Amino acid sequence: MTSIHDANRDLLTPLRAALYDWDTAAVRQALDALFIPDAVFHCCHPFGDQTGSEAFFQNVLAPLREAWPDAERRDWLVMAGKDEHGGDWVGCGGHYVGTFAGSFLDIPPSGHLAHMRFHEYYRFLDGKIDEMQMIWDLPEVMMQVGAWPMAPSLGAEVFIPGPASGDGLSRPARDDTQSDASRDLVVDMLNHMKRHPSEGGPEVMEMERFWHESMNWYGPAGIGTCRGIRGFRNWHQIPFLSGMPDRGQYLDEITYHFFGDGPYVAVTGWPDMVQTVTHDGWMGIAPTGAKITMRSLDFWRIADGRIRENWVMVDLLDAYRQLGVDVFRRLREFNKARVPGRVPFPVGDI
Numbered sequence: 001m002t003s004i005h006d007a008n009r010d011l012l013t014p015l016r017a018a019l020y021d022w023d024t025a026a027v028r029q030a031l032d033a034l035f036i037p038d039a040v041f042h043c044c045h046p047f048g049d050q051t052g053s054e055a056f057f058q059n060v061l062a063p064l065r066e067a068w069p070d071a072e073r074r075d076w077l078v079m080a081g082k083d084e085h086g087g088d089w090v091g092c093g094g095h096y097v098g099t100f101a102g103s104f105l106d107i108p109p110s111g112h113l114a115h116m117r118f119h120e121y122y123r124f125l126d127g128k129i130d131e132m133q134m135i136w137d138l139p140e141v142m143m144q145v146g147a148w149p150m151a152p153s154l155g156a157e158v159f160i161p162g163p164a165s166g167d168g169l170s171r172p173a174r175d176d177t178q179s180d181a182s183r184d185l186v187v188d189m190l191n192h193m194k195r196h197p198s199e200g201g202p203e204v205m206e207m208e209r210f211w212h213e214s215m216n217w218y219g220p221a222g223i224g225t226c227r228g229i230r231g232f233r234n235w236h237q238i239p240f241l242s243g244m245p246d247r248g249q250y251l252d253e254i255t256y257h258f259f260g261d262g263p264y265v266a267v268t269g270w271p272d273m274v275q276t277v278t279h280d281g282w283m284g285i286a287p288t289g290a291k292i293t294m295r296s297l298d299f300w301r302i303a304d305g306r307i308r309e310n311w312v313m314v315d316l317l318d319a320y321r322q323l324g325v326d327v328f329r330r331l332r333e334f335n336k337a338r339v340p341g342r343v344p345f346p347v348g349d350i
Contacts, residue, residue: 003174005080005261008090008124012078016092019073022065028057035129042270044135044295045318046105046328056132063105068098068114069347076162077299077311078169079266081179081259088124089259091266093117093162093299093311096136100145101347103340105138106332110145111343117160117220119297119313121257121268133270135297135313140221142331147338148222149330150320151284155224155235163301163309165263174261182302183260185210186267189307197245202233212306222283222316243282244275254293265300272296277323283316285323292322
């Protein structure tokens, strides 16, 4: 018998297919069929929250399609499960790709293929979606056209691949026992990570017990991707903790949503992190002592009892906003000599 989680995954198929072919009529029909009328769309900065599928279409999807007239959505992971509060979720990861033909959020066009990673989580209730949380990697787009106005990434900036196991879209029916075990492993890992530095050095995290020695940590553009435990420590964790050593201490101010699906685990929260930027600062920003929230939509893949891959998306533009930095204003200042408008040749159906 098909589980509710497999059924919820299937319910997303028409929307995903419509966005792959970008049939506007089919996209709007799928949105209307899937979402309740007053569904809340929690979108990354600068889109903000949208109420109802029409607002989401007009204010989020339509500007992307206008800038990338042959845009298509390419999922490489679709997973589903129940969180600890009883909510049923589906998480999707992939890329939007297309020819960058016109300005998008003041990011100047290149005329070439562009890609933008997305993590999108949907909460289902009785066969309908009442809440969506999404982060698009807008800094990734800025970097591709040489318009990123902030500090360079410490990690590598690469095109992020889907699961090395090749089962992100097609795998055996969901196994509840395996799904719960995968989720519990990740929760245990995160609890150990929070022990450092307040309870001791790196050894208290027991990272070798949870993480495969050849793990990949696929961070958001602006932080970058890291290879192996040492790469993760060097290019993300140490700078992160040096600038915000009080992370993990404000659990009463956030709500997590963990769910597992076979070897995959997801976590979301809007927000799911709270910390104070002090000491050495972070991402090239001077320490202001400001307490900020962070939104992170993450996926993990478990193999042979340890984490082999971790896809992480953080709404970095919102973090900069809370620290008093308007990345889009800086982008316009850095690129004011570039001629705005569209590329002078036809692309797609516009």
